[in-house]
Amino acid sequence: MVRWARDLSWKAALVGGAGTGLTALIIRLIGVGAASSLSMAHIGLMASGGAVVAFGIFYPLATAADRVFSNILKRLISNDNDNGAALLSATPAWLRSATTEFENALADRMQMERDISVALKESEIRQHVAEASRGHLESVLHSLRDAVVVTDGFNEIVLANESASELFGLNGPSALNGKVEDVIPEQQIVQMIQSMRDSGNVAARRSFEHEINDRNDDRILEVSLSCIPDQSQSGGGVVTILHDVTHERQVSEMKTDIVSKTSHELRTPLSLIKAYIEMLIDGEAQDEESKIEFYHIIQTEAERLERTINNMLNISRIEAGITHGEWDECDVKGVINDVVELSTPRAQEKKIAITHKQSQLCTVAEADRDMIQQVIMNLVSNAIKYSPEGGRITLTTGSSDCDRSILVTVADTGLGIPPDAIPKLFDKFYRIKNYDRVAHGTGLGLNLVKQIVERIHGGEIGVESELGMGSKFWFTIPCKRAA
Amino acid sequence: MTAETGTKKSTILIIDDEKHIVHVVSLKLRNAGYEVISAGDGEEGYEMACDQQPDLIITDHQMPYMTGLEMCHELKKNEETSHIPILMLTARGYALSEEDLKNANILQSISKPFSPRELLDSVKGSLAA
Numbered sequence: 001m002v003r004w005a006r007d008l009s010w011k012a013a014l015v016g017g018a019g020t021g022l023t024a025l026i027i028r029l030i031g032v033g034a035a036s037s038l039s040m041a042h043i044g045l046m047a048s049g050g051a052v053v054a055f056g057i058f059y060p061l062a063t064a065a066d067r068v069f070s071n072i073l074k075r076l077i078s079n080d081n082d083n084g085a086a087l088l089s090a091t092p093a094w095l096r097s098a099t100t101e102f103e104n105a106l107a108d109r110m111q112m113e114r115d116i117s118v119a120l121k122e123s124e125i126r127q128h129v130a131e132a133s134r135g136h137l138e139s140v141l142h143s144l145r146d147a148v149v150v151t152d153g154f155n156e157i158v159l160a161n162e163s164a165s166e167l168f169g170l171n172g173p174s175a176l177n178g179k180v181e182d183v184i185p186e187q188q189i190v191q192m193i194q195s196m197r198d199s200g201n202v203a204a205r206r207s208f209e210h211e212i213n214d215r216n217d218d219r220i221l222e223v224s225l226s227c228i229p230d231q232s233q234s235g236g237g238v239v240t241i242l243h244d245v246t247h248e249r250q251v252s253e254m255k256t257d258i259v260s261k262t263s264h265e266l267r268t269p270l271s272l273i274k275a276y277i278e279m280l281i282d283g284e285a286q287d288e289e290s291k292i293e294f295y296h297i298i299q300t301e302a303e304r305l306e307r308t309i310n311n312m313l314n315i316s317r318i319e320a321g322i323t324h325g326e327w328d329e330c331d332v333k334g335v336i337n338d339v340v341e342l343s344t345p346r347a348q349e350k351k352i353a354i355t356h357k358q359s360q361l362c363t364v365a366e367a368d369r370d371m372i373q374q375v376i377m378n379l380v381s382n383a384i385k386y387s388p389e390g391g392r393i394t395l396t397t398g399s400s401d402c403d404r405s406i407l408v409t410v411a412d413t414g415l416g417i418p419p420d421a422i423p424k425l426f427d428k429f430y431r432i433k434n435y436d437r438v439a440h441g442t443g444l445g446l447n448l449v450k451q452i453v454e455r456i457h458g459g460e461i462g463v464e465s466e467l468g469m470g471s472k473f474w475f476t477i478p479c480k481r482a483a
Numbered sequence: 484m485t486a487e488t489g490t491k492k493s494t495i496l497i498i499d500d501e502k503h504i505v506h507v508v509s510l511k512l513r514n515a516g517y518e519v520i521s522a523g524d525g526e527e528g529y530e531m532a533c534d535q536q537p538d539l540i541i542t543d544h545q546m547p548y549m550t551g552l553e554m555c556h557e558l559k560k561n562e563e564t565s566h567i568p569i570l571m572l573t574a575r576g577y578a579l580s581e582e583d584l585k586n587a588n589i590l591q592s593i594s595k596p597f598s599p600r601e602l603l604d605s606v607k608g609s610l611a612a
Contacts, residue, residue, distance in 0.1 A: 260575045263574060263575055264545055264574040264575060267574035267594075267595040267596055268501055268504075268574050268595060270595070270596045271504065271574065271595040271596035271597060272501070272503045272504065272507065273596075274596040274597075274598070275504075275507045275508075275596070275597070275598070275599050276503075276507060278598055278599055278600060279507060279510065279511065279599060282599075282600065284510060284511060284514055284599075297503055297506075301503070433547045433548065440500075440501075
């Protein structure tokens with residue numbers, strides 16, 4: 001019987017698989033049966049039933065069944081062990097009770113499984129949300145114009161956004177986990193990251209300015225560093241944010257430069273007016289001729305001051321969109337004739353010949369006549385200023401853009417323009433250095449011309465020149481005003 | 484204070500690319516008894532200072548080729564000209580710092596618009612110092 005029971009135990013264990021609790025129960029049951037007078041039929045029934053249950057519900061239910069049968073066994077043991085078999089056979093309600101208890105346990109177990117399944121799904125959802133959140137944060141980091149570099153406690157790069165990769169020329173994922181000193185070529189930044197990590201002070205933030213000198217692209221960076229709290233064995237890391245302030249600095253310098261140049265252009269004629277008036281008051285003009293000379297200089301400088309202020313205001317108005325022009329039909333040939341007539345006396349002082357090669361084409365455009373006259377006058381005035389004695393100035397009209405625009409050119413035999421000056425020629429206050437010895441100017445005239453042609457009339461302006469060989473300025477204006 | 488040191492008139496070099504500034508300052512100083520020489524830009528001014536060894540230089544700041552400040556630095560570097568006192572006229576919107584002035588050997592910076600009368604007082608003060 002014992003041998004049979006051992007076989008049965010082995011089979012139950014085999015069928016039950018992981019249901020070791022159930023197998024233990026059977027063995028314990030056999031032990032009890034061997035010691036008592038438990039019938040073979042009951043034992044066989046128990047063992048077979050256990051094996052079937054184990055087979056049906058596998059491991060998850062095995063422990064539940066284990067608990068149920070343990071209870072039954074305990075109950076049997078706690079009762080009269082000697083009469084256990086009799087108890088079993090004499091009380092069929094026991095089986096019903098056991099079945100009910102088993103069913104309840106099974107229901108509990110299934111509920112537990114459902115709860116676990118729900119918990120698993122919730123966990124999966126939380127994981128998805130966390131992944132989405134991380135992805136979102138990474139997208140935000142990568143979209144930042146500021147470069148962001150995160151290093152860990154070993155000074156290894158754990159995150160570098162796209163701006164950082166671009167700034168330091170990092171090669172994608174290979175830069176990650178690299179030592180900061182191997183990846184970032186800027187020694188000062190590396191030292192500050194290492195020093196920040198060594199300090200471990202999460203409350204402190206350090207900022208400094210760093211200049212990256214590149215052959216073609218110098219940059220000024222505002223670098224700020226802060227420590228990440230220590231959350232690992234490697235110790236706290238460092239977040240480094242690099243804000244490129246190159247453009248801000250350039251704008252700031254440009255503003256300072258414009259203020260300085262404006263000041264110079266206004267103060268110089270004002271200086272002369274004030275000085276000559278004081279000289280007259282102090283009787284420093286010793287004869288009538290000197291007095292007339294002083295009056296003439298005062299008048300010239302007052303006109304210069306007025307011209308500068310007007311140019312500045314006109315440019316400012318056009319840029320602000322306040323000036324829109326007085327639109328009418330304007331014959332550009334007629335405007336050129338007027339300019340030639342007005343400029344001839346000044347040109348004759350230097351024996352410069354002004355020629356207008358009149359076009360046979362229609363040169364009527366919808367334009368602000370006064371403004372177009374100001375443009376041509378300015379170009380001719382420059383040509384006179386920077387042409388040597390005996391030079392030539394030639395004005396032409398033509399058409400461009402399949403007769404939809406009128407083309408005007410002003411060519412001279414003057415000094416010409418250095419190639420490096422051409423891109424800046426129409427900038428506010430730009431002056432070609434060498435030209436200052438030849439004639440004075442505010443550096444506003446050509447900027448105003450450009451604003452009138454391009455902003456007001458929707459045309460184009462440009463210059464072709466060779467140093468020492470003269471210059472040819474050209475502009476176009478559409479025949480019809482854009483709707 | 485007179486315009487003469489011993490038997491020799493003090494010589495003042497005026498450097499400005501604005502010919503009327505040169506004219507009005509020269510006239511004021513000549514009328515006060517000084518010898519006046521002039522240059523139209525920083526380069527020319529530097530060469531003239533080296534050649535003529537004036538007693539005082541009055542220079543504009545913003546000039547082509549070599550600014551007034553650059554020229555002053557060059558003059559300070561040169562042993563032959565480092566002793567010459569300099570007055571600087573400037574029409575820029577900001578004054579030069581004390582350090583800039585000291586580093587360039589400039590005694591005083593005078594903002595445009597200036598008074599010829601006050602400039603003459605500064606010249607006298609500088610030559611007496």
